[in-house]
Amino acid sequence: MKMNLKPFWVRSCTAVVLIVGAVSCFAGDVSDKLAELEKQREKIGTLHTVAKTTARVGSGSRESTIESWEKKVDGKWKLRREIRTKAVASQGAEPSEALTMMVDDGTTTWREMPVTGSKRLVFKAKTSHRSEFADVRAALEKGEARLRSDETVLEQPCVVLEIKGKEGADRLLASYWISQRYGIILKSILEGTDQSVTETRVTELKVDEPVEDKLFSYQPPNDAQVIDSDSIGKKKDDK
Numbered sequence: 001m002k003m004n005l006k007p008f009w010v011r012s013c014t015a016v017v018l019i020v021g022a023v024s025c026f027a028g029d030v031s032d033k034l035a036e037l038e039k040q041r042e043k044i045g046t047l048h049t050v051a052k053t054t055a056r057v058g059s060g061s062r063e064s065t066i067e068s069w070e071k072k073v074d075g076k077w078k079l080r081r082e083i084r085t086k087a088v089a090s091q092g093a094e095p096s097e098a099l100t101m102m103v104d105d106g107t108t109t110w111r112e113m114p115v116t117g118s119k120r121l122v123f124k125a126k127t128s129h130r131s132e133f134a135d136v137r138a139a140l141e142k143g144e145a146r147l148r149s150d151e152t153v154l155e156q157p158c159v160v161l162e163i164k165g166k167e168g169a170d171r172l173l174a175s176y177w178i179s180q181r182y183g184i185i186l187k188s189i190l191e192g193t194d195q196s197v198t199e200t201r202v203t204e205l206k207v208d209e210p211v212e213d214k215l216f217s218y219q220p221p222n223d224a225q226v227i228d229s230d231s232i233g234k235k236k237d238d239k
Contacts, residue, residue, distance in 0.1 A: 030145050033159065038133045041183030046071045046211040049184075050204035057196040062087040066200075071211045076106035077129045078216040103218035104129075110218045122220045125229040132185055139163050139174045139190075153177050153186040154205050182207055 047070040055062040064085040071078045083100040098114035104127055111123040143163040151158050158177040165171050177187035186202045220226050 030140070030147060030161070033147055034133060034136065034161075037159065037178050037180070037183040038131065039183070040179075040181065041131070041133070044070075044072070044182060044184075045208050047184070048204075048206040048209065048211060049202050051200055051202045053198065053200040055196060055198040057192075057194060060087070069211050069215050071213075071216065073106060076127075077104070078106045078213075079104040080215045103216060105216045105218065110220070112218075112220070112224070120221055120224040122224045122226045123229050124226055136161065136174075136176060136185075142166070143173045149180065151177060153179075154202060156181060156186060156205075158186060 047068070049066075049068050051066045051068075053062075053064040053066060055064075062085060064083055066084075067082045069080045079102065081102045085098050085100070087096050087098075100114055101110075101112040103110045103112075107127055109125050109127050111125075113121045113123070140163060143165050145161060145163045148160045148162075149157065151160055156179040159180055161174075161176045161178065162172060163174045165173055171191060172189075173191055175189045176185050178185050184202070184205070184207075186205070188198075188200050190198045192198070
């Protein structure tokens with residue numbers, strides 16, 4: 001595959017005014033394209049994906065399989081996400097496995113955490129739908145970006161958004177492969193300040209196919225301790 005190796009930006013050493021104008025225009029192009037892709041994403045009625053995530057920090061690693069179902073009903077998003085994580089603290093160590101689950105029925109969000117000791121924690125909160133593009137925009141605030149469109153993921157032509165550190169830093173902060181047809185992030189690579197690298201790639205994709213409503217129903221297990229996140233936040237605000 002031919003890679004685009006052009007510099008992220010071209011700086012003029014003599015025309016400061018032109019530099020500012022060019023950067024502002026480029027930032028506007030990125031913002032406009034993201035808005036266009038986000039509109040494509042919002043047109044989806046149902047979505048089922050399976051993704052693989054690998055996170056590496058030092059000698060440790062963590063691998064996760066993330067299966068998600070989404071459905072828009074009367075303008076409200078319903079979501080179910082199951083995250084199965086296998087972590088290895090260091091070379092030669094036995095991996096540990098854990099399941100985290102989130103179910104959002106359009107009114108309430110439930111987050112069931114992995115069992116720790118004898119306790120099973122479930123967090124409850126009012127629904128607050130957050131677009132994946134919010135994370136992309138947060139990353140944009142930390143660096144400078146460029147767009148290109150010469151790669152595919154799952155046979156989907158993608159816009160590739162690459163975000164590089166400000167002030168001439170050489171390190172890539174984040175890269176996103178976004179489906180031009182659906183506005184779905186099909187692949188991402190994120191680099192942390194702790195030298196961690198997290199790569200996520202969608203391996204299965206089903207768009208606007210039937211999704212059963214029962215997937216978005218949730219009842220906490222009998223042995224679970226349910227914590228009302230909204231009440232905790234209110235108590236903090238009252239202090």
